[in-house]
Amino acid sequence: MVLIPLFLVIQFVFVQGMHSLNLSFFTELPKPVGEIGGGMKHAILGTIYIVLLGALMAVPIGVTCGVYLSEFRKSKLSKTLRHTVDLMSGIPSIVIGIFAYLMVVVPLKSFSALAGGVALAIIMLPIIIKTSEEILKLVPDHIREAGLALGLPRWKIIFFIILKGSVSNLLTGIILAISRAAGETAPLLFTAFGNMYLSFNMKEPMATLPVQIYTYAISPFKDWQRQAWGGAFILMVLILAMNVFARFVLTKIKDKKGF
Amino acid sequence: MSNEANDEKIILEARNLEAWFGDFQAVKGINVKYNERTINAIIGPSGCGKSTYLRCLNRIHEEIEGTKVHGEVLLEGKNIYDKKIDVVDVRKRIGMVFQKPNPFPSMSILDNVVVGLRLQGINKRSTLLEVAETCLRKAALWEEVKDKLNSLGTSLSGGQQQRLCIARALAINPPVLLMDEPTSALDPIATAKIEELMNELKRDYTVIIVTHNMQQAARISDYTSFFVYGKMIEHGLSSDIFTNPKEKQTEDYISGRFG
């Protein structure tokens, strides 16, 4: 009943998306305007590239902060950091886009995949910090004490017992964070910008699925609109698959109470 | 079982030991000496500071934020609270077994036993295996786990897990072993096994055990201390304490009129 509009979205995208998919969608680059056919290979790969680039920057910093928050829970800095994280996750993504534009695009004098990566990294960062804090907090205190009682310094306990034991959980949390960032469009509009060919140069504009969908969706060409649906379908399947997988594993972990 | 104490050398001594949680003083002016290769029980009503006291003996109490400790604890004549002493070295010499069995999750049985040594930089496989076998034998667990050393430590039953934790503590070869209600989470059969084990351990180690169970203290210990509200009311041979206590409070407690 009330949920119907929600499922309508999913169903609509699926039906429309399925219609627009074919093999060339994955393997070909866009054709010039007016020609039928072509695909989004460049955008699919571009999305993966930029998302990974963002994750590369955000994950180490995010997990480090997560460790700090879970190991030094009550310090003043922890409280400030928690507030920061909350406020950061509330920044509209378009504002982050402008920030990345000013910090990366302007000095390098070109739209670039790097700028897109920076923008996505800032979007992922608060989510990664939050999830890794929560995951590391699941390690019960008596495990830490057991390590202390063995005469281990804290840093060894953190690295070799807590982090090592939580690797798979942390990965799941990170996937969840990445899946959130993967669908972002707004900050990529004026950072990664997009183009029509395949590129793996960090300093050049790079196409991404969300931006490509946007460009195609507001275009007047029927065939481009069709491809926008195809792109939306792929994007959604990617994100939902990551999400379902991560959530499934995470609830299993939480059900087992701690570990 | 409480036999005549072998009046050998003193291994551990507390002098004017006091401990706080914030403003609350949990341990008040404890003075006591422990002989080598004895079992020493600490009994008293809940919240009487006996666990806190025990946790001062290997300097683990101070790991909780907002706590402090005053006084001295002498291990073989040296004050472990001396500023020049590295706390990690203290804990290597004074092992601890906790109330709830806490094997490291996501580590195999073997890894659980040798993790202390491994993180101290001992990596020779044959040495580690040797130590693991010796300690598991001492913990009376070897026969039960020798065929599944690589399965998870957490896959064992509660009693087995607790013996695994004892083996883990023994692996770094501490002369003193602290036990904080090690059987309170176990069923009677597992408890009997652990008690039996403690009698074996007495040959090589000094055991200080906090217990909630007076019968247990009477069964296994050579000496018993009685704590109320952070104070040590009485300390002496277990045979004396349980049959002929000097203090009225002790008598009330062991006869069930109080606590």
Next chain:
Amino acid sequence: MLKLNSKTQDAVLFYALRFISVMVIGLLLFIMFVLFKAAWPSITGNGFAFVFKTEWNPVEDQFGALPFIFGTLVTSFIAVMIATPVSVLVALFISEYLPKEFSRFIALMVEMVAAIPSIVFGLWGIFFLAPLVKGSLAPFLKTYFAFVPIFSGPSFGVGIITAALVLSVMIVPTISSICRSIFELIPQHQKEASYALGSTKFEMIKMAVLSPSLSGISSAVVLGLGRALGETMAVTMLIGNSPVISKSIFSPAATMASVIANEYTDANTPLHVSSLCYLALLLFLITFLSNLFAKSIVKNFSKM
């Protein structure tokens, strides 16, 4: 290797962790600073009057933010007005009426919707919702409620109401999942106490579930509002993008986020760029304040 005692080793780690954490806090401040700096020419040029000027004409260097602020607030408020009752109902339904196993599944599905990228919502809005608004909703409202001024004027499909509808679909998962976690915090015995007074299920929900969670619900709503305020893509695709203030909910408009998305890459006069940054700064502050507000409600709530 240098032999350090364990305290020093731990101190090294501690300061490394601290350093990174301070950096992250610094990053937030830095973002604000950079925006502020970029917006400075416009702030000095237009002053605070920027907020009240209605004219936005980059060609003539006229920049006023009011149409966008208006668009942002109106779409977000309409969205919240639609989404709040729906979300509360969804949350109630999930936590009070559905059997446990099934409710977990539905809850998961609702949260999945939150994971759908906004571009997909936008696409759906253009090809599904916009024609629907133009073809059915607008004629219906015009026929029966023509006397209400907000329903005047022609509908082009895209416009305030279309954007607000999509926004409301997008924020339902946010609001309802928070509401649900609040409802689940209510102890069973309070519900039973209410039943014991002879109330029906409906009365029980009113008495034992809804009234104690009011402040929690409002903070969920404010958080949803925060999300709606900053939402860019779906709105940009559906609002029509024209900087006018109109009394009709069918007319096209523009929001702060949508004008940034549309014009930022094409802006070529410095004042234009910095005015867009000024807008971004304002948007940042508005969402910042609404999140802060939501947090303070939660704080008071947990004190109770």
